[in-house]
Amino acid sequence: MHSNRRIGDIEVPPIGFGAMLLSLEGRPDEATALRTVHAALDGGARLIDTAINYGSSGAELGHNETLVAKALSTWSGARDDVLVVCKGGNLRTDELQFVQDASPANLRWSCETSLRLLGVETIGLYFLHAVDPKVPLADSVGALARLQEEGKIQRIGLSNVGRTQLAQAQQIVDVAAVENRLSPWAVNSLPIVKVCEAAGVAFLSYSPLGSQARAKAWDEKPGFIGVARELGVSPQQVALAWALSLSPVVLPIPSARRPETIRDSLGAMELKLSAEHLARLENDLSAG
Numbered sequence: 001m002h003s004n005r006r007i008g009d010i011e012v013p014p015i016g017f018g019a020m021l022l023s024l025e026g027r028p029d030e031a032t033a034l035r036t037v038h039a040a041l042d043g044g045a046r047l048i049d050t051a052i053n054y055g056s057s058g059a060e061l062g063h064n065e066t067l068v069a070k071a072l073s074t075w076s077g078a079r080d081d082v083l084v085v086c087k088g089g090n091l092r093t094d095e096l097q098f099v100q101d102a103s104p105a106n107l108r109w110s111c112e113t114s115l116r117l118l119g120v121e122t123i124g125l126y127f128l129h130a131v132d133p134k135v136p137l138a139d140s141v142g143a144l145a146r147l148q149e150e151g152k153i154q155r156i157g158l159s160n161v162g163r164t165q166l167a168q169a170q171q172i173v174d175v176a177a178v179e180n181r182l183s184p185w186a187v188n189s190l191p192i193v194k195v196c197e198a199a200g201v202a203f204l205s206y207s208p209l210g211s212q213a214r215a216k217a218w219d220e221k222p223g224f225i226g227v228a229r230e231l232g233v234s235p236q237q238v239a240l241a242w243a244l245s246l247s248p249v250v251l252p253i254p255s256a257r258r259p260e261t262i263r264d265s266l267g268a269m270e271l272k273l274s275a276e277h278l279a280r281l282e283n284d285l286s287a288g
Contacts, residue, residue: 002244002269005251007125007202008155008176011081013246014055015269016047018206018255019140023054024097025065028257030067030234037071041082043266048072049179049204051087051129052110060092065117073119085204086114087159087179089112089129089140102132104143126153127179132158141169148173157204163192170199177202178233182250183240184221185210187285190246197247208243208252209236211267223284234268240268242281 004011017040022033037048037076054064065086072079088110089102111126126147128140144156158169167176178196180189182205189205196203210217218225218235224242228235236254243252256262273281 009105012047016253017045018253019052030061034071035259040262047083049085053090062117069118074215074278083124084124085125087127087129098156100132100133102140107143125154125155127157129161141172145173179204183208183210203249205252223280237268241271
């Protein structure tokens with residue numbers, strides 16, 4: 001069993017749930033979406049990752065947060081045990097899924113809208129979704145600091161950032177977490193994982209099973225397939241167990257459209273890979 005991950009002053013199980021796919025194009029019907037969130041929670045996840053811009057059109061800003069709120073209100077467990085992670089600084093149009101606006105005004109609007117949609121008074125972890133080249137990073141981070149001072153957010157995170165940007169933000173606020181892409185197909189964030197580990201900053205890895213297309217490209221990763229067959233598990237579980245093995249600060253947040261998918265992913269919390277297994281996986285990564 002992999003150990004819990006620390007985010008600031010709290011701990012959560014080592015794998016969370018990314019709710020994004022439940023609101024984008026190709027999403028399931030609402031009943032299936034709610035069952036998928038419930039399956040994640042029943043399977044042991046206690047972190048749900050969402051964002052204001054997760055929807056299929058510009059008119060659907062907040063769709064994902066509304067769905068998460070409904071799932072939590074209909075779940076049989078304790079709502080207060082779940083850390084809901086929100087992000088601001090990106091909006092959405094009918095044409096573009098990500099439209100950067102990390103201005104203080106938009107960050108405040110996004111946070112306050114998320115609070116209203118979730119039906120809560122404070123958000124446990126709030127991320128700057130991405131650094132906006134049009135806005136000084138200090139202005140964006142300062143806006144989050146003010147929201148924290150007002151009690152609207154409890155912990156601050158940065159998403160899609162590099163080491164220099166993290167260091168700059170740490171001069172202004174206590175950064176509890178970084179959220180970047182990390183998977184067997186995308187290992188560019190490995191250096192910042194080491195920085196996070198040294199600083200005691202949690203690292204949430206989004207798209208830990210690759211993008212929707214890459215997730216099916218296991219023929220590029222024969223080592224992952226071989227280890228999965230040997231252990232009698234899915235290659236997705238192997239990929240998540242590999243991520244967990246990288247550092248005690250790494251917390252993968254796989255997404256899913258079906259209950260069965262997230263149940264399988266959460267099985268990786270119980271999967272420990274041997275040194276020999278990890279060496280075989282490293283061959284795949286080096287080849288890539």
